[in-house]
Amino acid sequence: MTENQTEVKKVDIATLRSQLTKKNEQYILQLERSLKEAQVSKAKITSTLEEMLPVLVENQKKGLTARQLFGTVTQQTQSVLEGPKKDPMVKSPDWQIAVDGGLMVGGFFALIAGITLFLNPEQSEAMGVISLIMNFVVGGLALLVLSKVTPDINQPKGKRGYIRYLVVSSLVMLAWLVLVMGTQFLIPTSINYVFPAIVYLFIGSGALVLKWYLKKTLDIRGGIL
Template sequence: MSDNKPRNADKQEEQVENKEQDTGVTASKTGLTKRNADFMFKLRKEIANSGLNNEKQEEAIHDTEKQLLDGQKSGQTARQIFGTPSERVEEIVRGPKKEAISQNDNYWFRSLDNALIFAALFSAMYAVMSMFQPQTIAKTPGPAGFLAIILTSAVGGLGMGYVYRVLYPDKKAPRPSLWKQIGMTVLAVLVWISCYTLFAALPSSINPLLPPAGYIAIAVVTFGARWYLRRRYGITGGFI
């Protein structure tokens, strides 16, 4: 038993030495740094078990080495470029991840983005008011009704989506004059306020008030939906 331990230790030491020698040879031949050469050493072992044919393996290895050499010029490491060897092999086998097409300039996605944040903010506001200032809602319950919140948010989303498109047109199109920007914004806000007043007059039979938990639930759901929408479709910026 005692004889086996030294033998195992010697074997492990020999394997480490062999790996260091292989890595050193790879680094000297390819011009890679020792760390990047170690990455390639591990990559070769993993890609050999990936199921790819020899031609594709060599092509992938050559491409990886080329990218590493280019990255070295600006101080990038293999991990910064590819992650781990396993992640690089997965990318080679399955292909690069397809990036979602940005809908940043899509009017409907932009309007939905605005409507969701408006619904989240209104719901959060009425949740706080219903808990700490219930008498205020009792005096003017209309705006806090479920249907009023949905409709007000929808109109606000559509209106602000349109204003955003006017203020931030396609890169090739010229931006409108300052006065036109101000006029469009003021007009959109006035229309929104008018709709808000109109929706507040809806009867309680179709525009019921909600308990605080109901408003909180709407705020959480709409905020979460907006977060997913922006992440999934690459939407950035906006009024809020």
């Protein structure tokens, strides 16, 4: 059954290619060569042609060329390598948004703690390790919640959710402060150990760099920042 399906696909491609103008056929030949040089699999090349050829055959009747439809061979090759682009309106999974937010919040407060300790080494109420961890965890969850109630400016007035956002954000910030400050004051320093300033600065800068890297690599969408 699979072999028959493959044969049908080959016939379809061959039939469509026979209908191309010389200019468009030359484009397809160059694209195939470019994809092979980029080590794209044969199956992927076949599926790419199956998508492109019907569009090309239909639009060349209107006088459009492959270059006009798909860009240069180099651009189309890059498009195939990158794969389909994400819909900008589609949010990333919750865990990605939480990690992104946690790294931002935790990294930011770690930098503040490091700078504060650097300027005032004798400070006795510096953020301890457990409080620092809580900032990462609770901060990530807080921003995840806020991302779900962000006002929608595309909705009619009165339905954009500003009041809901204000109420939820106030409750989230209050819970955040209670949890983080609670660990700071209730857990003894023997457990909630305070690091030297340089450690906080290293953790903070590392967290923010990791946030930037993950956001770019995973293309995280839907967070607060």
